[in-house]
Amino acid sequence: MLVKRIGQQLGRPTQSLAGWVINKFLTWNNRILEENAVRLCRIQPNDRVLEVGYGPGLGIEAAAPLLSGPGGKLIGVDYSEFMHKVASERVKDLIASGRVTLHHDSVVAMPLPDDSVDKVFHCNCYYFWPDLRAGTTEIHRVMKPGGLMVTTLQLNRLAYLASKRVIPGQNWRPEAYIEALRATGFTDVRMEDRKDKDVTFQAIFATAAKPA
DSSP: OHHHHHHHHHHSOOSSHHHHHHHHHHHHHSHHHHHHHHHHTTOOTTOEEEEESOTTSHHHHHHGGGOOSTTOEEEEEESOHHHHHHHHHHTHHHHHHTSEEEEEOOTTSOSOOTTOEEEEEEESOGGGOSOHHHHHHHHHHHEEEEEEEEEEEOHHHHHHHHHTTSSOSSTTSHHHHHHHHHHTTEEEEEEEEEEETTEEEEEEEEEEOOOO
C-alpha cells in the first residue's frame, strides 16, 4: 500500500504531507534533467514552447529566458492541482508578464490548437500516463510539422523504481514510449546517452512528421 501511494504521489502530487515531500524530491532530483531537456530543445527566441508535466516549475524557469523575441511563448500543462499551485507561485512574475501560461489539464486533452507549438519538452513524465498512445497523439496534434520534442530520464533509476513496484506496469521502458511515438506520427525517434555534471541520463528525441 505504501509503495503504491508513493508511486501515485510521484505521478500526481497532492496538497498533503506526502505531496510536500514529493515536491521537495522533484525540485532536488529533476533540476539537471529539466535544464538539459530545455537545452536539447534548441529553443529559439520566437518559438512557442510546451512543457508537459511541469511539476514544481523548474523547466519553465529554465526555458523562459530563452524566449526573448516578440513571438516567444511558454506553455505548461500538468494534471496535478498541487503542482499547478506550486509552479504558478514560482513563476508568477513570468505569468504576469504574459510570457508564460500554465494549465491544470491532462496530456491527453490539452487546451491548445492544432499545429500551435514549435518545441515540446518533458522529464520524468511519460511513465505516469495511463495511455502512452493517447498522450503522444495529443502532443503530435499540438505540434507544428517539423517541430522537435525532447524528453529526459535516468534509465537506471527508473529500472530500480520499477523493480520496487513504485512505477507499475511496463510503460516506464523507453522502448514502449518510442513505439508509441512512432505509431502516432513522429519520425527520427531515437534515444541517446548524455552526461552533465557527472550525472548520466538519457534523452529521447522525436520530430513531428510533416504532411505527406
